[in-house]
Amino acid sequence: MAPPTLPTMASRSASGTTATVALLGGLALLLTGCVTSRVEQYKEAHTGIEAGERIVILARQHHSTHEAEADFTSCVGNSLQRGRSALEVAPSDVFVDSLYPWFEPSTAPLDPLDLPELLARPGVSERISEHGVRYVVWVDGATDRVDGGGSMSCAIGPGGGGCFGLAWWETDAKYEASIWDLRETGSAGRITTDVSGRSVMPAVIIPLPFIARTQANACRGLAQQLQEFIVAEGGLSQ
Amino acid sequence: MRGIRNARSWPQVRLARWTPLLAAASLALGACGGTSNVDVESDFPTPLVSKLPVRMGVHLPEELRSFSHKEDIPRHSSWRFDLGAANVSLFEPLFVAMFDETVPVSTIPPGSAEAAGLHGIVKPQLERFEFDVPRGRNARFVEVWVQYRMELYTPEGGLVAEWPVTGYGKSSASDFGQSNSLRRATIRALREVGADLSIEFASNPDVSDWLKDIGNGSTDTSDNGVAVR
Numbered sequence: 001m002a003p004p005t006l007p008t009m010a011s012r013s014a015s016g017t018t019a020t021v022a023l024l025g026g027l028a029l030l031l032t033g034c035v036t037s038r039v040e041q042y043k044e045a046h047t048g049i050e051a052g053e054r055i056v057i058l059a060r061q062h063h064s065t066h067e068a069e070a071d072f073t074s075c076v077g078n079s080l081q082r083g084r085s086a087l088e089v090a091p092s093d094v095f096v097d098s099l100y101p102w103f104e105p106s107t108a109p110l111d112p113l114d115l116p117e118l119l120a121r122p123g124v125s126e127r128i129s130e131h132g133v134r135y136v137v138w139v140d141g142a143t144d145r146v147d148g149g150g151s152m153s154c155a156i157g158p159g160g161g162g163c164f165g166l167a168w169w170e171t172d173a174k175y176e177a178s179i180w181d182l183r184e185t186g187s188a189g190r191i192t193t194d195v196s197g198r199s200v201m202p203a204v205i206i207p208l209p210f211i212a213r214t215q216a217n218a219c220r221g222l223a224q225q226l227q228e229f230i231v232a233e234g235g236l237s238q
Numbered sequence: 239m240r241g242i243r244n245a246r247s248w249p250q251v252r253l254a255r256w257t258p259l260l261a262a263a264s265l266a267l268g269a270c271g272g273t274s275n276v277d278v279e280s281d282f283p284t285p286l287v288s289k290l291p292v293r294m295g296v297h298l299p300e301e302l303r304s305f306s307h308k309e310d311i312p313r314h315s316s317w318r319f320d321l322g323a324a325n326v327s328l329f330e331p332l333f334v335a336m337f338d339e340t341v342p343v344s345t346i347p348p349g350s351a352e353a354a355g356l357h358g359i360v361k362p363q364l365e366r367f368e369f370d371v372p373r374g375r376n377a378r379f380v381e382v383w384v385q386y387r388m389e390l391y392t393p394e395g396g397l398v399a400e401w402p403v404t405g406y407g408k409s410s411a412s413d414f415g416q417s418n419s420l421r422r423a424t425i426r427a428l429r430e431v432g433a434d435l436s437i438e439f440a441s442n443p444d445v446s447d448w449l450k451d452i453g454n455g456s457t458d459t460s461d462n463g464v465a466v467r
Contacts (some may be wrong), residue, residue, distance in 0.1 A: 031318045061408075064408070066378070067408070067410070068380070070410070071411060098283070098286075099286060100283035100284070100285055100286060100427075100429070100432075100433070101283075101285050101286070101287070101432060101433030101436055101437060102286065104429055104430055104433045105426070106406075106430050106432070106434070107433050107437065120287075121286075122287075122288050124286065127286060173384040199239075215391065
């Protein structure tokens with residue numbers, strides 16, 4: 001199928017087009033779609049962290065329908081290591097490999113009540129101590145595209161190409177972090193974050209994406225709340 | 239920018255204009271034809287489990303060492319998985335971690351030199367390999383299923399126990415391209431096999447009875463080579 005050709009518009013001067021692209025590209029970088037976010041925490045036990053104690057961020061992988069993205073958990077891990085309440089984060093792949101086979105999707109404990117049995121297994125407590133890990137943070141959830149619409153058509157021809165139309169889509173980044181205290185052998189609480197946003201992309205020759213960065217916002221919100229949750233010793237939920 | 243464009247000769251300008259179209263066409267053609275190879279090479283971690291007090295022969299048959307699986311998905315893609323190296327790097331350290339002592343065994347029953355002092359011989363075989371790649375817009379994961387048949391023999395070659403060990407792995411289809419995602423999903427599935435085997439080996443009823451017999455020092459075999467309990 002031969003691509004349709006665009007008439008005259010694409011034959012404008014190269015310098016003009018380049019300048020327009022640069023200007024619109026810069027503008028698009030500055031503008032983002034609309035985002036609403038909610039972060040909630042439920043604290044069951046006193047927390048706190050001492051020098052030399054670390055946390056590890058692990059993604060729940062046993063669901064068949066979803067799984068927290070690797071770049072999301074690594075974003076949370078990186079964010080936790082920055083700021084005034086920076087925490088030491090153990091690399092998750094090294095932690096899981098060194099405790100193989102006890103943190104695989106089919107064998108990882110699903111409930112804090114399973115912790116005593118896990119920690120009683122030969123070598124497990126010692127290996128966890130070697131890593132200096134006090135808190136395991138299980139991240140469950142995903143970022144999904146929940147709706148979308150509009151239409152956009154693009155064409156390319158010997159004289160150039162372009163797009164025309166309007167497309168929009170909504171994404172929802174919904175995650176829950178369950179915090180387990182290995183020293184106290186139990187759950188310390190959980191934090192949920194729900195960020196939704198609508199991205200819009202109008203196009204008149206050049207598509208202009210206004211992207212709602214829901215996953216990045218969820219990462220930032222979850223990491224900030226996690227820092228407060230772990231560092232602040234009080235603040236139990238009623 | 240203008241200077242650079244003006245410096246180009248005419249054919250170069252034409253080529254630059256057509257480059258996106260040619261790239262898209264070559265991508266589309268690439269998706270339609272040819273077989274994508276998934277080389278599953280990986281180091282697997284050593285399991286943190288208690289060793290069983292057994293001197294075990296390990297037989298990794300040639301079909302396991304050179305296992306490959308080729309499958310065409312009609313009107314979509316064609317894939318070839320090479321799992322030979324992964325099988326070896328999964329099972330050799332796994333058995334070393336599971337048993338007090340392991341000895342490579344080339345045949346079942348083994349020659350008298352290989353069989354000396356063995357309590358038993360374990361032999362894994364890859365029975366089934368299946369995979370799925372997303373084709374719908376909402377499908378997010380590539381998935382891999384593997385099923386091994388584990389066989390435990392007496393040193394004389396009598397079958398003591400056989401049972402299936404399965405593994406499942408999935409990986410996001412969008413992260414690194416489908417070939418890389420399939421590799422990651424396969425590694426996850428193999429890790430599950432190793433996890434299941436290292437945790438559940440002694441729980442298999444026939445294996446459990448055999449271990450008790452070893453503990454009692456009664457691993458005599460009948461004439462047909464089947465262990466007497």
